[in-house]
Amino acid sequence: MLKWRGVRFRLHPLFVILMLLSILTGRWLEIVTLFAIVLFHELGHLAMALRFGWRIRELKLLPFGGVLEVEEAGTVPAREEAIVAIAGPLQNVFLAACGALAGWAGWVDATWADDFIRANAFIALFNLLPILPLDGGKLLQCWMSSRIPYHRTLIWSTRISLLFSAGTVLAALYPLLTGGLLQLNVLLIGTFLCASNWTYRRNVPFVFLRFLVHRARRSEGRIEAGTLAQPIVIAEERPTSAAIKLLMRERYHLIYIVRQGQIRRVLPEAQMIDGFLNSLTNGHADMRFFM
Structure with missing residues (x-):
């Protein structure tokens, strides 16, 4: 080293x-x-x-x-x-x-x-190739995060990575079906990518939690620079984690809490995130919701 x-x-x-x-x-x-x-x-x-x-x-x-x-x-x-x-x-x-x-x-x-x-x-x-942690997987994740919520980006980029990783393993084994030789180097790489993405899939809740922890600092920067807020509308009876899962990586949000078609209150995203993180600290929230 x-x-x-x-x-x-x-x-x-x-x-x-x-x-x-x-x-x-x-x-x-x-x-x-x-x-x-x-x-x-x-x-x-x-x-x-x-x-x-x-x-x-x-x-x-x-x-x-x-x-x-x-x-x-x-x-x-x-x-x-x-x-x-x-x-x-x-x-x-x-x-x-x-x-x-x-x-x-x-x-x-x-x-x-x-x-x-x-x-x-x-x-x-x-x-x-669209496989994490390859460059194509990171580019795919960046592209997806500009179009869908970040939590969904993590889930789907991992699924796509697992699919293509499995395809790499199959490509290494395919010559055996046609009388050729096993592509050992490709098999090793494909197996590594499968294992790596399987582990990443299990760690998605913690990756998302890190995103939330750093989110407040970046939100303050957007507010100081001036930014347009994208609304998130959610029913009052839904858990906070449901709104958290709708956060976009490159957007600032205001959360509209609605009951029976009426807006009851409006929360800045930082207040909602702080409340959720505090509930995690106090043991009132379950990160398994983000799997």
């Missing part, structure tokens, strides 16, 4: 396994090249995240990319998160262009240049 500017750099065990397999099969040059591509990909994410002032805890490298563990996950503007996510694949586009130029100019072997371009294309395209 290395540490630079307070950021820990760590190899995921899956990457270590792949490295050992490559060394045993005499393909060490390929794994070194892959490591360099993945590292450059992640440095794109890291540079952009630091530019936005995010607090980075750890950068974990995987065979297909990596994972930035940040303090601000789910609490920053969707635009920032989308820019940080796309910065990685753009690094691969840049590397592929450099490889093509080097091959065309004769600075490197043409075969190596072609392999280098294909490796970058694979890393970029694979990372754009």
Whole structure:
């Protein structure tokens, strides 16, 4: 493990396994090249995240990319998160262009240049699959959060991620049905993604709770800057958690409490969130509602 500017750099065990397999099969040059591509990909994410002032805890490298563990996950503007996510694949586009130029100019072997371009294309395209924690999964989550409530975004992005993760496992097993060879590397990656998203699905209530905790600070900023409020209308007899689940990530809300067609009161979202969080502290609310 290395540490630079307070950021820990760590190899995921899956990457270590792949490295050992490559060394045993005499393909060490390929794994070194892959490591360099993945590292450059992640440095794109890291540079952009630091530019936005995010607090980075750890950068974990995987065979297909990596994972930035940040303090601000789910609490920053969707635009920032989308820019940080796309910065990685753009690094691969840049590397592929450099490889093509080097091959065309004769600075490197043409075969190596072609392999280098294909490796970058694979890393970029694979990372754009709509699977968390891949870049495509994060971009999908950002896009969904601008159109549907954030809680529903977490639920559906996880379901989509699980579906595509299972598809990755099936793609690795499919050659066995046609007399081909098992795609062991794809199987390992697909299995990791399935396990990762299954765990994320179980942790959705806590991810949403973190969103609520940071929501008040961002709401104050919107009010100071001046913003249009989007109303949430809910019947008086409904629990507070029902209104909480309707919060949009990029909107400020006023909550209209209605009884028999009449508005009984209007609450700013911060007051409703504070009341809900206090009820959690006092044991009067159940986070299982958010599963």
